[in-house]
Amino acid sequence: MDHRPQAWGRPRDDVYGAYDHSYLQNSGPKQATQAPIVTGTSVIAMKYKDGVVMAADNLASYGSLARFPDVKRLRVFLDSSVVGFSGDVSDMQFLDRHLTDLSIDEAYEDPSCTAAPNGKGHLNAANLHKYLQKLLYKRRNDFDPLWNQLLIAGFDGHSKPYLASVDLRGTSFTSPSLATGFGSALAQPIMRRYAETEEDAAKLTREQAVEVIKECMKVLYYRDARSLDRYSIAVVTKDGVELKEDEQLEKQSWAFAERIKGYGTQTV
Amino acid sequence: MFRNNYDNDSVTFSPQGRIFQVEYAAEAVKQGSVVVGIASKTHAVLVAIKRNAEELSSYQKKLFPIDEHVGIAIAGLTSDARVLSNFMKQQSLGHRLTYGRNMPVRTLVDMIGSKAQINTQHYGKRPYGVGLLVAGVDDHGPHLFEFQPSGMTEEMVAFAIGARSQMARTYLEKNLEAFADCGREELIRHGLKALKESLVQDRELTIDNTSVAIVGVEKQEDGTTKPQPFMVYDGQDVSAWIESVADNQEAAPAAAEGEGMDVDS
Amino acid sequence: MAAMFSQNPLMNGPNYSFNDAPRTAAPEGARQHRFDPYTDNGGSTLAIAGADFTIMAGDTRLTSGYSINSRYHPKLFKIGGTTADQKDATIVLSVVGFAADGEALKERLDAICKMYRYRHGKPMSVKACAQRLSTILYQKRFFPYYVYAILGGLDEEGKGAVYSYDPVGSYEREQCRAGGAAASLIMPFLDNQVNFKNQYEPGSGVGHALQERERKPLTRSEGEVLVKDAFDGAVERHIEVGDGLQMMVITKDGIEEVLLPLKKD
Numbered sequence: 001m002d003h004r005p006q007a008w009g010r011p012r013d014d015v016y017g018a019y020d021h022s023y024l025q026n027s028g029p030k031q032a033t034q035a036p037i038v039t040g041t042s043v044i045a046m047k048y049k050d051g052v053v054m055a056a057d058n059l060a061s062y063g064s065l066a067r068f069p070d071v072k073r074l075r076v077f078l079d080s081s082v083v084g085f086s087g088d089v090s091d092m093q094f095l096d097r098h099l100t101d102l103s104i105d106e107a108y109e110d111p112s113c114t115a116a117p118n119g120k121g122h123l124n125a126a127n128l129h130k131y132l133q134k135l136l137y138k139r140r141n142d143f144d145p146l147w148n149q150l151l152i153a154g155f156d157g158h159s160k161p162y163l164a165s166v167d168l169r170g171t172s173f174t175s176p177s178l179a180t181g182f183g184s185a186l187a188q189p190i191m192r193r194y195a196e197t198e199e200d201a202a203k204l205t206r207e208q209a210v211e212v213i214k215e216c217m218k219v220l221y222y223r224d225a226r227s228l229d230r231y232s233i234a235v236v237t238k239d240g241v242e243l244k245e246d247e248q249l250e251k252q253s254w255a256f257a258e259r260i261k262g263y264g265t266q267t268v
Numbered sequence: 269m270f271r272n273n274y275d276n277d278s279v280t281f282s283p284q285g286r287i288f289q290v291e292y293a294a295e296a297v298k299q300g301s302v303v304v305g306i307a308s309k310t311h312a313v314l315v316a317i318k319r320n321a322e323e324l325s326s327y328q329k330k331l332f333p334i335d336e337h338v339g340i341a342i343a344g345l346t347s348d349a350r351v352l353s354n355f356m357k358q359q360s361l362g363h364r365l366t367y368g369r370n371m372p373v374r375t376l377v378d379m380i381g382s383k384a385q386i387n388t389q390h391y392g393k394r395p396y397g398v399g400l401l402v403a404g405v406d407d408h409g410p411h412l413f414e415f416q417p418s419g420m421t422e423e424m425v426a427f428a429i430g431a432r433s434q435m436a437r438t439y440l441e442k443n444l445e446a447f448a449d450c451g452r453e454e455l456i457r458h459g460l461k462a463l464k465e466s467l468v469q470d471r472e473l474t475i476d477n478t479s480v481a482i483v484g485v486e487k488q489e490d491g492t493t494k495p496q497p498f499m500v501y502d503g504q505d506v507s508a509w510i511e512s513v514a515d516n517q518e519a520a521p522a523a524a525e526g527e528g529m530d531v532d533s
Numbered sequence: 534m535a536a537m538f539s540q541n542p543l544m545n546g547p548n549y550s551f552n553d554a555p556r557t558a559a560p561e562g563a564r565q566h567r568f569d570p571y572t573d574n575g576g577s578t579l580a581i582a583g584a585d586f587t588i589m590a591g592d593t594r595l596t597s598g599y600s601i602n603s604r605y606h607p608k609l610f611k612i613g614g615t616t617a618d619q620k621d622a623t624i625v626l627s628v629v630g631f632a633a634d635g636e637a638l639k640e641r642l643d644a645i646c647k648m649y650r651y652r653h654g655k656p657m658s659v660k661a662c663a664q665r666l667s668t669i670l671y672q673k674r675f676f677p678y679y680v681y682a683i684l685g686g687l688d689e690e691g692k693g694a695v696y697s698y699d700p701v702g703s704y705e706r707e708q709c710r711a712g713g714a715a716a717s718l719i720m721p722f723l724d725n726q727v728n729f730k731n732q733y734e735p736g737s738g739v740g741h742a743l744q745e746r747e748r749k750p751l752t753r754s755e756g757e758v759l760v761k762d763a764f765d766g767a768v769e770r771h772i773e774v775g776d777g778l779q780m781m782v783i784t785k786d787g788i789e790e791v792l793l794p795l796k797k798d
Contacts, residue, residue: 170633
């Protein structure tokens with residue numbers, strides 16, 4: 001019998017054969033995320049005259065399996081910004097915890113600004129986007145990427161509506177409307193019809209923007225096989241964030257489906 | 269003969285609960301020439317007396333820009349100040365790089381506070397022999413902070429450190445109420461007047477020995493505010509300000525805000 | 534058997550010094566997704582040096598694959614100003630290729646220029662900045678910034694200067710350079726129109742007797758027209774170029790920036 005502490009709690013060699021210590025090996029190649037596992041599909045967002053609207057459905061898929069049908073993918077940061085996550089859900093949860101730490105640090109750092117009107121002095125959406133871009137870019141440089149594409153909505157330093165994206169490689173950009181994943185092909189053309197330029201977006205009312213976003217969510221549900229009809233929608237205004245996390249797609253019509261022909265084995 | 273047994277290092281308390289090395293470091297600050305800082309609702313200024321070691325040498329710089337929104341005035345060991353200045357520069361540059369914003373002034377000051385405190389609690393280390401006045405602007409407006417070798421930092425409305433600075437502080441205390449609503453020119457004049465109080469008998473402010481630095485937020489036409497970067501003025505650039513506080517001018521009514529000064533605003 | 538005594542490590546296989554060598558072969562049928570750290574975000578840039586000016590230009594489209602991510606993503610950056618808004622900058626960097634690397638490169642060069650200014654109290658010359666940029670790129674020789682950079686400014690004599698780079702830091706001062714997706718479309722046009730390549734004096738003879746058209750520096754307006762024409766051409770023939778044309782003209786009076794529309798199709 002082996003009485004060394006290293007052997008405590010391990011299967012007995014004489015019964016089970018030599019214990020495989022290889023998982024304890026800390027030399028050899030480093031393991032990093034090689035592919036996303038549980039994933040969230042598109043996040044879409046667009047600016048309007050006094051803020052930004054963002055939406056994402058509540059599904060986390062495991063490949064083609066609709067694995068977790070109640071996962072919230074929009075996250076409020078410091079009551080003034082929203083981050084929308086698509087891509088790997090475990091990386092999303094890591095980022096979520098990280099952002100919680102960040103917001104606590106920020107509140108400790110300068111407690112005076114908690115009381116300040118509209119969170120002045122806090123990290124705004126532009127600051128947050130910059131930070132996340134740096135974080136994701138660093139992880140890509142380490143060949144240990146966070147497998148997400150994020151949308152960040154809120155306000156910049158000049159109190160103008162702000163909307164930006166950053167992906168797993170650290171590529172970042174802004175636009176009056178943004179969509180990740182499937183949404184960039186399906187929703188973005190619809191949103192661009194209403195907000196092609198910043199000037200166009202600055203003319204939209206909140207109701208119009210919400211309407212467009214809901215319409216896009218519907219189109220995504222019709223065509224994206226990894227999507228769900230329950231979704232979250234957030235509206236960021238100067239007064240804060242209004243987040244609704246359990247919305248149901250309304251007025252669906254699947255009549256178009258009958259007319260679709262030519263897929264798979266169907267020939268007529 | 270009395271010999272102090274409790275001042276060999278900065279980790280030993282004296283029976284009276286004092287740490288002599290830290291107190292001696294604070295003395296080093298009093299060896300440096302005087303610097304004055306004042307903050308109003310819109311600006312923070314630093315003014316300083318520069319010293320030359322001898323007639324033939326140049327004047328030692330006292331005011332240093334850190335980032336576009338922060339600068340420092342130093343009293344004490346210049347070389348120690350440079351270490352802190354470099355550290356602050358690195359930190360504010362790093363903060364700007366990761367967050368894309370001006371580093372909040374208090375955050376920056378807290379960092380040098382923590383850095384300096386470490387030197388007072390580790391054997392073999394020496395406290396910084398320099399005191400700083402940190403002037404800057406952030407989202408909450410202009411700030412003035414005092415930093416001491418002990419690691420103590422404190423926000424101030426107005427303050428002076430360095431040789432004979434008590435006289436300057438007395439001036440500042442007397443005029444305390446006025447500072448909040450001062451414009452930049454007025455604030456500089458108050459600073460220079462405080463500085464004059466601390467001068468030795470037959471010395472006076474000259475363009476060679478006076479430095480002025482300003483940072484502030486300027487109201488724009490559309491009602492928004494815009495930060496005005498930290499700027500240091502030396503030599504001819506300060507002559508108009510020196511003249512405006514010269515003794516013979518004192519009797520004349522206080523000049524109106526910004527009258528005909530050919531400095532950029 | 535021969536392999537056992539071979540000095541060639543490849544034949545012996547990797548000589549791991551630890552007990553358990555990593556699993557080499559993945560299970561049968563398992564597909565390994567490897568992370569590709571690069572993408573090409575398309576777009577094109579262009580720079581022309583004149584006698585006393587430099588024109589830098591780039592389109593503002595950002596793509597990945599067939600998607601347009603943004604219609605306004607600048608590729609031109611002012612470098613080395615005192616403040617974050619780069620009001621007093623004199624150097625422009627253009628980057629095209631992988632946008633995240635471009636952004637990182639720009640921020641690094643800018644931070645270096647700002648540190649240079651802090652340490653030396655003066656801005657960096659274009660020549661020094663150009664050399665430094667080469668070093669930065671080469672330092673990442675084995676994990677390169679996937680970026681085609683062009684640096685523009687005015688040299689010590691006030692003449693227009695354009696420095697162009699490959700992703701690993703080879704660089705050269707040139708009269709003009711096109712970079713990015715449509716470089717191969719624009720560069721021949723520039724050779725012909727800026728350096729008058731393949732242009733001869735009419736009637737000057739045949740064969741070796743042909744006289745090349747005399748080269749003379751472009752005027753600023755000629756340069757600007759060339760840039761617009763070059764991009765209009767590129768937009769027509771390259772799907773990754775379009776949306777907006779960002780143009781910066783560097784003269785002794787500073788940097789003028791204009792944004793012109795391009796086709797959005």
